Amino acid sequence: MQSWFPFIPESASTVSSEVDALYFYISGVTVFFTLLIAGIITFFVIRYRRRNPFEIPRPIEGSHKLETLWSVIPLIIAMTFFVWGAKVYFQMYRPAQNAIEVYVVGKQWMWKFQHATGQREINELHVPVGRKVKLIMTTEDAIHDVFIPAFRIKADVVPGKYTTEWFEATKPGRYHLFCAEYCGMNHSGMRGFVEVMEPTAYENWLSGNAGQTSPAAAGRGLYESLGCVSCHGANAEGGRGPALIGVYGSKVVLSGGQSATADEGYIRESVLNPQAKIVTGFGPIMPSFQGQVSEEQLLQVVSYVKSLSTAKPEAATSKPPPPAAQPSATPKASPKR
Numbered sequence: 001m002q003s004w005f006p007f008i009p010e011s012a013s014t015v016s017s018e019v020d021a022l023y024f025y026i027s028g029v030t031v032f033f034t035l036l037i038a039g040i041i042t043f044f045v046i047r048y049r050r051r052n053p054f055e056i057p058r059p060i061e062g063s064h065k066l067e068t069l070w071s072v073i074p075l076i077i078a079m080t081f082f083v084w085g086a087k088v089y090f091q092m093y094r095p096a097q098n099a100i101e102v103y104v105v106g107k108q109w110m111w112k113f114q115h116a117t118g119q120r121e122i123n124e125l126h127v128p129v130g131r132k133v134k135l136i137m138t139t140e141d142a143i144h145d146v147f148i149p150a151f152r153i154k155a156d157v158v159p160g161k162y163t164t165e166w167f168e169a170t171k172p173g174r175y176h177l178f179c180a181e182y183c184g185m186n187h188s189g190m191r192g193f194v195e196v197m198e199p200t201a202y203e204n205w206l207s208g209n210a211g212q213t214s215p216a217a218a219g220r221g222l223y224e225s226l227g228c229v230s231c232h233g234a235n236a237e238g239g240r241g242p243a244l245i246g247v248y249g250s251k252v253v254l255s256g257g258q259s260a261t262a263d264e265g266y267i268r269e270s271v272l273n274p275q276a277k278i279v280t281g282f283g284p285i286m287p288s289f290q291g292q293v294s295e296e297q298l299l300q301v302v303s304y305v306k307s308l309s310t311a312k313p314e315a316a317t318s319k320p321p322p323p324a325a326q327p328s329a330t331p332k333a334s335p336k337r
């Protein structure tokens with residue numbers, strides 16, 4: 001942002017100037033009152049110092065007017081922090097619509113990224129300028145944290161669940177990405193770059209790195225090799241297990257009568273801990289796949305299930321998936337990565 005003030009990183013996302021404005025406002029108010037109070041204390045110390053050893057101070061009666069004033073004014077100031085802060089918070093943490101989705105897996109000590117179209121990257125993330133990018137993140141080991149100072153975004157990456165954050169870069173450039181959660185010996189080395197590109201350059205980059213299996217297609221491969229097909233059907237149309245077509249994003253009614261939204265976390269849990277939420281009308285027969293799939297593979301399965309809910313199941317793939325109509329007793333192949 002301002003090069004004369006090196007503590008402020010570059011401002012390169014749609015929320016960064018908002019975050020800065022709030023930050024400067026809070027800092028300004030804090031500095032103002034610190035100086036004011038320090039000044040008044042100094043003044044009183046001198047003005048009302050004891051002038052002779054036998055002086056007895058005059059007792060002070062309370063003043064309701066003063067008490068009210070110095071309660072109400074700080075309350076109003078604190079509420080401006082709260083209201084403005086809440087506004088920026090909601091802007092940042094409301095899930096992004098129509099965003100490019102990127103899967104992020106942290107591990108000691110690197111960042112692995114995979115685009116919906118299959119491109120993989122390590123410690124480097126290419127994104128287009130002026131588009132919302134949503135990061136769907138998890139970790140293979142310790143807690144990490146994706147921090148991109150120039151975008152003013154930061155979110156923990158927690159074992160066993162998905163967290164998300166999004167940004168929309170406003171100018172092309174190369175920006176630092178740091179791990180901001182102490183995660184062991186090489187925590188300080190767990191960093192990378194976000195490369196923000198003009199849309200055409202980004203398209204070129206994507207096509208230059210095409211030909212890798214998309215996460216949805218890889219997920220389809222796992223769906224078959226892990227034997228999911230035998231209960232959920234060759235085309236995920238259902239069988240002994242619930243149909244998976246159209247399930248992502250929908251409200252699922254559970255056997256206890258409660259319901260759950262089938263988001264990424266729900267799909268993940270259904271694979272690792274199927275007994276946690278049983279869809280109504282089905283028995284608790286699904287085995288857990290805990291320990292059989294890596295975090296990356298899980299994301300691929302999630303991506304496949306998500307692809308079943310968009311207009312065309314294979315829309316996101318860059319490689320045609322295996323033929324759709326396969327017998328449900330597919331031989332178990334080793335999972336493709």
Ligand code: CUA
Nearest residue numbers: 144179181183
């Ligand atoms: Cu990963 Cu610190």
